Amino acid sequence: xxxxxxxxxxxxxxxxxxxxxxxxxxxxxxxxxxxxxxxxxxxxxxxxxxxxxxxxxxxxxxxxxxxxxxxxxxxxxxxxxxxxxxxxxxxx
Amino acid sequence: xxxxxxxxxxxxxxxxxxxxxxxxxxxxxxxxxxxxxxxxxxxxxxxxxxxxxxxxxxxxxxxxxxxxxxxxxxxxxxxxxxxxxxxxxxxx
Numbered sequence: 095x096x097x098x099x100x101x102x103x104x105x106x107x108x109x110x111x112x113x114x115x116x117x118x119x120x121x122x123x124x125x126x127x128x129x130x131x132x133x134x135x136x137x138x139x140x141x142x143x144x145x146x147x148x149x150x151x152x153x154x155x156x157x158x159x160x161x162x163x164x165x166x167x168x169x170x171x172x173x174x175x176x177x178x179x180x181x182x183x184x185x186x
Numbered sequence: 187x188x189x190x191x192x193x194x195x196x197x198x199x200x201x202x203x204x205x206x207x208x209x210x211x212x213x214x215x216x217x218x219x220x221x222x223x224x225x226x227x228x229x230x231x232x233x234x235x236x237x238x239x240x241x242x243x244x245x246x247x248x249x250x251x252x253x254x255x256x257x258x259x260x261x262x263x264x265x266x267x268x269x270x271x272x273x274x275x276x277x278x
Contacts, residue, residue, distance in 0.1 A: 100225065106198075106232050121233070125252055132252075133192065133236040140198050140230035141213070146223040160217055160224075 100182050101145055101153040105175040107166045108138035141165060144180070153177045192274050193237055193245040197267040199258045200230035233257055236272070245269045 109115050115136055122135040143160065147153035154177050166173040201207050207228055214227040235252065239245035246269050258265040 108232060108234065118233070121256070122235075124256055125235075128252075128255060130248055130252055131238040133238060135236070136234040138232035138234070140200060140232040141210070142200065142228040142230070143214075143217075144225040144227075146225060156222055160220075160222060163220060164213070164216055 098148060099146065099153075100180045101147055101150070101177050102180050103141075103143040103145065103153065103157040103175050103177045105141040105143060105157065105161060105165055105173060106138060107141070107161070107171050107173045108136060110170055110172055111136075113170045138171075139165075150177065150179065153179075190240060191238065191245075192272045193239055193242070193269050194272050195233075195235040195237060195245065195249040195267050195269045197233040197235060197249065197253060197257055197265060198230060199233070199253070199263050199265045200228060202262055202264055203228075205262045230263075231257075242269065242271065 109118075118135040118137040121137065122132050125132040125135065143157065145153060145156060147156055154175075157175050157177055161173045161175065162168060210227040210229040213229065214224050217224040217227065235249065237245060237248060239248055246267075249267050249269055253265045253267065254260060
């Protein structure tokens with residue numbers, strides 16, 4: 095069931111606010127040592143997923159399922175994403 | 187030199203397109219095995235930095251410097267960021 099259109103999804107995964115973030119704390123400390131006025135840093139992950147789908151809502155549904163099944167850990171992480179169609183140069 | 191206003195910067199760091207991305211390739215393979223129509227995945231990092239600055243342009247200048255000095259590796263990565271002021275409830 096290959097869809098006819100191509101989409102690029104940008105997925106942002108971050109730790110829930112109550113979860114401890116040692117990587118972010120380390121980066122905040124390093125930025126402070128470099129002289130920046132940093133109050134805090136939260137670290138996360140960023141994925142650019144290229145996928146095929148029949149239409150925009152279909153692509154969004156697929157991406158939401160990817161997030162909940164593989165890309166994010168729902169116990170400690172939250173995710174947001176945005177999906178945009180990619181123009182391909184295929185002859186139609 | 188603590189600035190008077192607080193800003194939240196969202197920083198997106200990704201590998202340059204020509205750089206090999208084993209993590210992204212592994213995720214793309216796993217998504218394909220789950221039945222998704224994925225053409226490719228590029229992995230990256232996402233930081234939310236809370237900082238103090240005198241004004242918006244000052245905050246953007248600080249964040250650009252953080253990226254080039256610590257958050258991204260300019261040899262293999264590119265970065266983008268967006269900065270927005272955070273409303274605090276301080277009594278003025």
